[in-house]
Amino acid sequence: MAGGRRRGRGALGAAAVLLGFFIFSLSVGVEGSIHEYEEGTFTPQTNSFFFHGGSEGLYAPKNATSPSGRSFIQFESVTFRRTKEAAAQHGEMEQNNGLIEAIIVEIRDRERIGGNYLNSDAICCTSELAKDSSCKKGEVIIHRNSDNPDWPMRIRTSFSGSDDEAKMETTTVYINHTGMYYLYFMFCDPKLKGTVISGKTIWRNPTGYLPGKMAPLMTFYGSMSLAYLVLGLIWFLQFVRFWKDILPLQYYITMVIALGMCEMALWYFEYVNFNSTGTRPMGITVWAVTFSAVRKTVSRLLLLVVSMGFGVVRPTLGGITSKVALLGFIYFIASEALELFENLGNINDFSRKVRLFFVLPVAVLDACFILWIFSSLSKTLEKLQMRRSTAKLELYRKFTNCLAISVLLSVAWIGYELYFNASDPLGELWERAWLIPAFWNILAYLLLAVICVLWAPSQNSTRYAFSEEIGDDFDDEEAIALTGSGSKASGEVREEDKIA
Known part of the structure; x- marks a missing residue:
């Protein structure tokens, strides 16, 4: 009986310690609409590599002419760092190489990313798909929305010469339609395998930083x-x-x-x-x-x-x-x-x-x-x-x-x-x-x-x-x-x- 009590107390003690450790592990940083990337790695998918930069529900602004009351996604200090081997393969003579794209898409338009409309499973444009000028080789295939020709949104960032680091310009993308938006960082060049991302993006609704669903x-x-x-x-x-x-x-x-x-x-x-x-x-x-x-x-x-x-x-x-x-x-x-x-x-x-x-x-x-x-x-x-x-x-x-x-x-x-x-x-x-x-x-x-x-x-x-x-x-x-x-x-x- 005493042994059973000791085991029960031990189990409760272990549960309390586990909870304390869990609280401590979460206390190192609590992020909300400010999404931080610390040495994030890219995941391969078909013929592309991607990193999920965030997804949130964003509301359309009530007054589109007032910048203070608009929804937006802002890129701050976003930096890509590739391996030294990848930098050496491009060489100093290539001023713009190693393209990385930030793709913002409303979830209802997800079929517009990739070669679905070209009867292809590819996400990145290949030589065969580029022949009829449907896409540009080495870039993510995007089928533009005729009602909103700027979307899905694409923001390009390239490495320069043999530099192993590329910084994305501080950019603010304003949202004019209510929806669930996804952000992906993607590249098609297999030489960039091993590239990591750092920095942050700030997502804001017209009434504040709370995500739409909250x-x-x-x-x-x-x-x-x-x-x-x-x-x-x-x-x-x-x-x-x-x-x-x-x-x-x-x-x-x-x-x-x-x-x-x-x-x-x-x-x-x-x-x-x-x-x-x-x-x-x-x-x-x-x-x-x-x-x-x-x-x-x-x-x-x-x-x-x-x-x-x-x-x-x-x-x-x-x-x-x-x-x-x-x-x-x-x-x-x-x-x-x-x-x-x-x-x-x-x-x-x-x-x-x-x-x-x-x-x-x-x-x-x-x-x-x-x-x-x-x-x-x-x-x-x-x-x-x-x-x-x-x-x-x-x-x-x-x-x-x-x-x-x-x-x-x-x-x-x-x-x-x-x-x-x-x-x-x-x-x-x-x-x-x-x-x-x-x-x-x-x-x-x-x-x-x-x-x-x-x-x-x-x-x-x-x-x-x-x-x-x-x-x-x-x-x-x-x-x-x-x-x-x-x-x-x-x-x-x-x-x-x-x-x-």
Whole structure:
């Protein structure tokens, strides 16, 4: 038994160390709309080599004549460095050699890159394809859009002589059409194999640096902050009004409301800062992520202890307290790791396999919570039926119905998420992507609001507190509603106080 405890503590310690290392590894640099390239390498594809420079949703400007309110992609200090062998092969006499192209394409026009329209799989123009002047040998094949002849956009940079370094001119490309834009750096010359890229590009929307798929979340988090504030204010007024009859469970509800309020406010300020600077503020982001993980953990624990009948059917959790605490701690670690990965990693593109490594533990733990919650609810309802506790039974039935509806909505939304991600691998539906995280926050808020209504502080709150069975008279008295405030109820309470 002792050995099992030591192994459990060792596992928890290892999890904590792993989380600490993960936080440290992400703290070295958090980038947002400013995409930095540090010794990036080019990947071969067909007869070309490419480096993915970024992809973001960009909105069309409301006022195209005002430079300050326009979307753009800006290239700053972008430098290409080739190997000495590649530089020697070209020689000093070739002034312009080793062409590298920056290609900006709206995802809907992706078929315009490469030789598809020439019935060829080639990306770079070959001697055969260049014969009919459809393209220029040694360059990426681009089929221009007749409605927008400058797009897809091509920006050329060449090496000079035998130099092993070429710097791209500082360039700003303005965006006039709403869409998901991809940036690729490409070259066709096989002699440039081994070339690396450094520098950065800055992407900006008309309203700020927030990527298009994240921009609506700033308004959403601001609205949720107000919603939690209103809920907190109503709860606080009731709490102060009936503070003498407050149940222990109602203190936990107060804590969840406070955590939700702080979390939404931190996310709002984090997004405001991100929108104005282009990079995520490390301190605020870590605090927001931590509050989010704590709020999710405490919310699930609240649902669990309510389902177990804490303070209503049983005075304490007894011997299962440690199990509940352990599940909560493990969930916090898993949730914190996932939140850090999603919010402190590269917001542009990350490995889906790596993300799955963080998503799976959270999904499994959520399933454990759901099973435990409904199992506990079943036992609680059974106990209340046996005791003929009419008012408490009705209360828990309402809670069970609300919880069941929320689970059904969650399952349906997970199905929608899977469909959304499977049908949109390139992010073409980016304008709706913000709805995915927004739904879970709204559902959590509504569940909390339901609990606040069902367990609202009132002068009769103590009638729902745990008590030993005292016969049918007690059951009749218990039928008084939790939020009831009639004079008869008050009189009965005073009579009971006299008898006591």
